[in-house]
Amino acid sequence: MTTAEIIYLTILIVFIINFFMILFLVFLERKDPKSILPWIFAFLAFPILSWIIYFFVGKGPKINRKRWSRRKKIADNMIAHEFAYGNLKSYESDDREIRELIKLNSNEYLQCTTYNETKIYTDAHEMYEDQIKDIKEAKETVFVLYYLFKKDDAGRRFLDAMTEKAKEGLKVILVFDDSGNPKTTYSFLRKFIKAGGIVRPFFPSHFTLINHNFAYRNHRKIVVIDNKIGYVGGMNIGVDYLSQDKKIKPWRDTHLRIVGEAVSLLQVRFLQDFSYSDHNKISKKNKMSSSEIFKAVKYFEKNIKEKTEHVNPIQIVSSGPDSDKEEIKRSYLKMISIAHHTIYLETPYFIPDKSFIDALLIAKSSGVDINLVIPGVPDKKTVYHVTYSYLEELLKAGINVYLYPGFIHSKMVVCDDRVASIGTANLDVRSFSMNFEVIALVFGKKEVIETIQIAVNDISKSHKLTYLEYKNRPKKDKIQEHLFRLCAPLM
Numbered sequence: 001m002t003t004a005e006i007i008y009l010t011i012l013i014v015f016i017i018n019f020f021m022i023l024f025l026v027f028l029e030r031k032d033p034k035s036i037l038p039w040i041f042a043f044l045a046f047p048i049l050s051w052i053i054y055f056f057v058g059k060g061p062k063i064n065r066k067r068w069s070r071r072k073k074i075a076d077n078m079i080a081h082e083f084a085y086g087n088l089k090s091y092e093s094d095d096r097e098i099r100e101l102i103k104l105n106s107n108e109y110l111q112c113t114t115y116n117e118t119k120i121y122t123d124a125h126e127m128y129e130d131q132i133k134d135i136k137e138a139k140e141t142v143f144v145l146y147y148l149f150k151k152d153d154a155g156r157r158f159l160d161a162m163t164e165k166a167k168e169g170l171k172v173i174l175v176f177d178d179s180g181n182p183k184t185t186y187s188f189l190r191k192f193i194k195a196g197g198i199v200r201p202f203f204p205s206h207f208t209l210i211n212h213n214f215a216y217r218n219h220r221k222i223v224v225i226d227n228k229i230g231y232v233g234g235m236n237i238g239v240d241y242l243s244q245d246k247k248i249k250p251w252r253d254t255h256l257r258i259v260g261e262a263v264s265l266l267q268v269r270f271l272q273d274f275s276y277s278d279h280n281k282i283s284k285k286n287k288m289s290s291s292e293i294f295k296a297v298k299y300f301e302k303n304i305k306e307k308t309e310h311v312n313p314i315q316i317v318s319s320g321p322d323s324d325k326e327e328i329k330r331s332y333l334k335m336i337s338i339a340h341h342t343i344y345l346e347t348p349y350f351i352p353d354k355s356f357i358d359a360l361l362i363a364k365s366s367g368v369d370i371n372l373v374i375p376g377v378p379d380k381k382t383v384y385h386v387t388y389s390y391l392e393e394l395l396k397a398g399i400n401v402y403l404y405p406g407f408i409h410s411k412m413v414v415c416d417d418r419v420a421s422i423g424t425a426n427l428d429v430r431s432f433s434m435n436f437e438v439i440a441l442v443f444g445k446k447e448v449i450e451t452i453q454i455a456v457n458d459i460s461k462s463h464k465l466t467y468l469e470y471k472n473r474p475k476k477d478k479i480q481e482h483l484f485r486l487c488a489p490l491m
Helices: 003-029 035-044 047-059 066-085 096-104 124-136 152-165 186-194 262-276 290-294 327-339 356-363 382-391 391-397 431-434 445-461 467-473 475-487
Strands: 113-121 141-146 171-177 198-202 222-225 230-234 255-260 311-319 342-346 369-375 398-402 411-414 417-421 437-442 464-466
Touching: 035 124, 047 222, 096 464, 113 124, 113 262, 124 152, 124 222, 124 230, 124 255, 141 152, 141 262, 152 171, 152 255, 152 327, 171 186, 171 262, 186 198, 198 262, 198 431, 222 262, 222 398, 230 262, 230 417, 255 262, 255 311, 255 437, 262 311, 262 437, 262 445, 290 417, 311 342, 327 356, 327 417, 327 431, 327 437, 356 369, 356 391, 369 445, 382 391, 382 411, 382 475, 391 398, 391 467, 398 445, 411 445, 417 445, 437 445
Parallel strands: 141 171, 171 198, 342 369, 369 398
Antiparallel strands: 113 255, 113 311, 141 222, 222 230, 230 255, 311 437, 342 411, 398 464, 411 417, 417 437
């Protein structure tokens, strides 16, 4: 064969493979068009390279739905038992719209709890100190799930505290997202495991640098101690959350400490994720299986929940690729739709879909004052360019956009003075459909007003972005925004 014939044959083969890859995406994968289009674009632009990348990271999580359903049923029955026997009191609001929001996320098992006390953190130093103190005072169990549990001074400090409790004979469990923690190795965890601690990486890599589930992350941050104290919010474990990153500071985040009935719902959410966590070289060194944990510890029967008479209704809402309902996004959309006066939004990444943009524009047209706070200093420049590409519609409609003087990692949504959301979900398509996420919907008036004060304080420090300023940004930035937006579903 001549050189020309070889080149022609190679191009033909690549074309045929590309054709069948695209057919596979459209007809067999049955992905959302928002996820399919970037891959089609990649296949056409970089055929061979994109095939390799898709093989390793694009096919999505290998969820054993039968196993997941079985574990979920066990956990749901635990919660149903608690409500049925009066250990948890279901909240009934006098506000019709709030009742609708609660009902949206309720079923025969999962309801809105009534009695809770909370502490809201805007500083990681304070949150870390309180959480470590609570761990050291634990009597029965310490359950820890973080998207990032870094091998640095902050991670070592937490791990030391957990190791001491494991030595005392407590059941101490650590779950972390495997893709997000390549440096969180067995050598780092060795002392903790030898002390009796249980470790489970979520969606573990089968090879050192290759993870088929790379695109799907367990982005939740949940800590539950003795079924008495719970933590949920935006803060991971790492020194950058302490504003020790030289390039990205100050670092501002929001986290929630809960004492009361909602802790049981957080614990069940943790147990579900723990029970599904797969095994790799780290977890194989542990002796206790997920099913044994479920059987061995009679969490609810021990009834060691901290009692409180303070009425602060809280509903725990979670979503992820194991569900097709996008529960958290639906909650946000409902919150936006029932707002009468004011909406505050804080997010490090703003990459919404059309339904979310439309909801904000409708609310603004209805007379609602909308305030969006995003970072003034990005941690990921490509994602920041995509965020900027979505701002034009908002600014033209009169929605206020504020640039925080640093990196704001807070994930907070506040609707009037009636409900606030604090949790792990960003306002982006990844958090809505590709990540495992969890939020706490807080309905206590005093607590919601506190979140408003936090948002107002952040705004007072921020620069208000004007439409004229936005339009006059450099052409280079505009080009990058358009290009990177094509890959928005993958960000």
